[in-house]
Amino acid sequence: MYIYSNILGTFVFNQNFQVREKVMFSKEDTLKYFEDLFENKAIKPELDFEKKFKNIVNLRLNPDDRMDRVFKALEGTKGELYSRNLFLTKWQIKKSVQADLLITQASDSISEINKAINLLSKRLREWYSYSLPEIENTIDDHKTLCEQIVQKSRKDLMSKNKIDLTMGAELSDPDESAIISLASSILDLFKQKDSKEKYLEKLMKKACPNITAVAGYLIGGKILSYAGSLKSLVLMPASTVQLLGAEKALFRHMVNNKSRPPKHGIIIEHQLLQKAKKDDRGKVARSLADKILLAAKVDYFKGEFIGDRLKKELEEKFK
Amino acid sequence: MYIYSNILGTFVFNQNFQVREKVMFSKEDTLKYFEDLFENKAIKPELDFEKKFKNIVNLRLNPDDRMDRVFKALEGTKGELYSRNLFLTKWQIKKSVQADLLITQASDSISEINKAINLLSKRLREWYSYSLPEIENTIDDHKTLCEQIVQKSRKDLMSKNKIDLTMGAELSDPDESAIISLASSILDLFKQKDSKEKYLEKLMKKACPNITAVAGYLIGGKILSYAGSLKSLVLMPASTVQLLGAEKALFRHMVNNKSRPPKHGIIIEHQLLQKAKKDDRGKVARSLADKILLAAKVDYFKGEFIGDRLKKELEEKFK
Numbered sequence: 025m026y027i028y029s030n031i032l033g034t035f036v037f038n039q040n041f042q043v044r045e046k047v048m049f050s051k052e053d054t055l056k057y058f059e060d061l062f063e064n065k066a067i068k069p070e071l072d073f074e075k076k077f078k079n080i081v082n083l084r085l086n087p088d089d090r091m092d093r094v095f096k097a098l099e100g101t102k103g104e105l106y107s108r109n110l111f112l113t114k115w116q117i118k119k120s121v122q123a124d125l126l127i128t129q130a131s132d133s134i135s136e137i138n139k140a141i142n143l144l145s146k147r148l149r150e151w152y153s154y155s156l157p158e159i160e161n162t163i164d165d166h167k168t169l170c171e172q173i174v175q176k177s178r179k180d181l182m183s184k185n186k187i188d189l190t191m192g193a194e195l196s197d198p199d200e201s202a203i204i205s206l207a208s209s210i211l212d213l214f215k216q217k218d219s220k221e222k223y224l225e226k227l228m229k230k231a232c233p234n235i236t237a238v239a240g241y242l243i244g245g246k247i248l249s250y251a252g253s254l255k256s257l258v259l260m261p262a263s264t265v266q267l268l269g270a271e272k273a274l275f276r277h278m279v280n281n282k283s284r285p286p287k288h289g290i291i292i293e294h295q296l297l298q299k300a301k302k303d304d305r306g307k308v309a310r311s312l313a314d315k316i317l318l319a320a321k322v323d324y325f326k327g328e329f330i331g332d333r334l335k336k337e338l339e340e341k342f343k
Numbered sequence: 344m345y346i347y348s349n350i351l352g353t354f355v356f357n358q359n360f361q362v363r364e365k366v367m368f369s370k371e372d373t374l375k376y377f378e379d380l381f382e383n384k385a386i387k388p389e390l391d392f393e394k395k396f397k398n399i400v401n402l403r404l405n406p407d408d409r410m411d412r413v414f415k416a417l418e419g420t421k422g423e424l425y426s427r428n429l430f431l432t433k434w435q436i437k438k439s440v441q442a443d444l445l446i447t448q449a450s451d452s453i454s455e456i457n458k459a460i461n462l463l464s465k466r467l468r469e470w471y472s473y474s475l476p477e478i479e480n481t482i483d484d485h486k487t488l489c490e491q492i493v494q495k496s497r498k499d500l501m502s503k504n505k506i507d508l509t510m511g512a513e514l515s516d517p518d519e520s521a522i523i524s525l526a527s528s529i530l531d532l533f534k535q536k537d538s539k540e541k542y543l544e545k546l547m548k549k550a551c552p553n554i555t556a557v558a559g560y561l562i563g564g565k566i567l568s569y570a571g572s573l574k575s576l577v578l579m580p581a582s583t584v585q586l587l588g589a590e591k592a593l594f595r596h597m598v599n600n601k602s603r604p605p606k607h608g609i610i611i612e613h614q615l616l617q618k619a620k621k622d623d624r625g626k627v628a629r630s631l632a633d634k635i636l637l638a639a640k641v642d643y644f645k646g647e648f649i650g651d652r653l654k655k656e657l658e659e660k661f662k
Binding site (some may be wrong): 114117118119120121125126129130132133136137139140143144147150151154189190191192193194195198199202205206209212213216219220223226 | 432433436437438439440444445448449451452455456458459462463466469470473508509510511512513514517518521524525528531532535538539542545
């Protein structure tokens with residue numbers, strides 16, 4: 025019996041160099057790798073060892089020569105093995121992009137687009153208050169303000185809001201249009217945010233239907249982003265899930281015992297916690313984190329959809 | 344002689360209640376206010392005191408009654424005085440919007456758009472590296488990367504860059520288009536930044552031609568923004584101008600003497616300082632701040648254009 029290993033796996037031969045057993049490294053990957061190879065016609069499928077081995081076994085040679093030939097067949101030329109190795113590595117990296125990574129990107133991009141919107145909206149408000157401070161003061165919502173600025177002329181806004189005399193300056197046309205174009209850029213960012221939210225919702229409903237049912241797609245996305253991946257989320261204790269996103273407060277508490285430990289991280293945005301009385305929040309957060317983790321486990325192991333049941337249980341508990 | 348003051352100014356009457364003298368509060372403003380009033384037909388110009396007084400003087404009344412009438416004429420109804428006061432205040436706020444405030448807004452908005460671009464570009468790079476890491480790695484410039492992503496399909500990019508086999512995953516169409524739409528949003532922000540830079544250049548060349556000649560419109564705008572206004576910039580010592588934007592480093596030095604004092608603030612972006620040797624930088628920064636302050640003073644007092652001369656002097660000094 026001979027044992028031989030190379031980049032593709034480990035092979036066991038009998039004395040006639042027939043393959044008795046083979047363990048491919050990362051079995052599933054290698055199988056898919058072969059499938060991929062055959063699909064991709066640019067790379068020739070020269071990997072049918074068994075055929076090669078049969079030929080060798082059929083030749084009448086002394087055992088040493090036979091072994092040499094088998095090794096050569098296995099390794100191919102040096103370049104071939106190298107390119108196979110490269111291909112396999114690339115293939116593994118390729119396949120490591122899972123839905124949860126895309127969810128993380130989508131969720132983080134939403135947070136960052138939000139940051140950009142707030143940054144530019146603050147600027148817009150300060151700037152626009154030179155022109156019509158009365159309007160800027162009365163409209164709290166950034167999006168509505170931008171829409172009003174872009175869609176309506178200064179005169180229309182003044183007459184609509186019954187402002188005879190504004191404290192704002194009569195800016196020249198270029199000054200006005202500088203403000204208007206900034207507002208329309210912010211509106212574009214709002215559109216971008218909406219489209220990313222829709223995209224995230226689809227991803228979450230497909231890859232993590234249970235988490236989505238329990239926590240909603242926005243909070244669920246943030247939890248996945250904080251955890252790094254669905255797998256590492258599943259491996260967390262519920263108490264960690266409860267505090268995801270509250271790392272600063274937690275470390276502050278750990279360094280300085282005077283400050284209280286946080287009760288909840290990102291899940292504070294959940295409507296159950298928003299509705300809960302202040303004293304109940306710790307309890308609700310604990311149960312919510314429990315259920316989210318349970319949902320995550322079901323999603324990870326592709327179990328049946330129990331999200332609605334979990335959500336109902338939570339809601340009934342804290343009615 | 345009678346002296347009477349109200350919101351519009353102080354009036355001195357003789358015994359016949361003829362106006363002998365009047366000092367209007369903020370003379371210039373009040374004059375413009377009258378001009379404005381007559382232009383603005385919505386508000387009736389009922390402020391020709393002299394006429395009213397003449398009528399009163401022409402009536403045959405005992406002095407007490409006369410005085411009453413004069414006061415009434417001056418005050419009008421309570422509402423009238425209130426609305427005059429309001430108008431004057433609004434008018435003053437209106438007129439307080441000067442070019443330097445708009446410059447500050449434009450300059451700050453450019454910094455903030457830049458921040459937003461960097462924030463979203465980092466996200467885009469991380470996300471795009473799932474699809475074509477080889478391209479993401481080779482293109483350092485954010486704008487170029489966005490353009491490539493938006494304009495070219497994945498296949499084109501691969502064949503153009505001779506990538507047979509990418510480590511990137513084959514994303515589905517919705518996943519790809521989520522990335523592409525983020526890239527096009529970033530490109531929009533680049534456009535917005537360009538338009539704001541052009542706008543700032545125009546403002547600076549008009550309001551602060553000398554500063555622009557010496558420091559350039561971008562640095563000049565930032566200096567004005569840090570100073571708050573052209574007036575407060577003019578009142579600063581040159582050493583403060585030199586350190587504008589380096590407040591953190593300065594306070595760090597003041598609190599802890601071990602850290603060195605900063606040599607330059609925002610002016611470090613100036614090409615003279617960029618070209619200078621490290622040892623010369625303090626000297627160059629000092630001279631540059633001097634000239635910028637001089638230019639600012641000329642701009643503030645609307646003097647003749649000497650920016651080119653100042654710039655030449657600087658360049659010759661540090662050739």
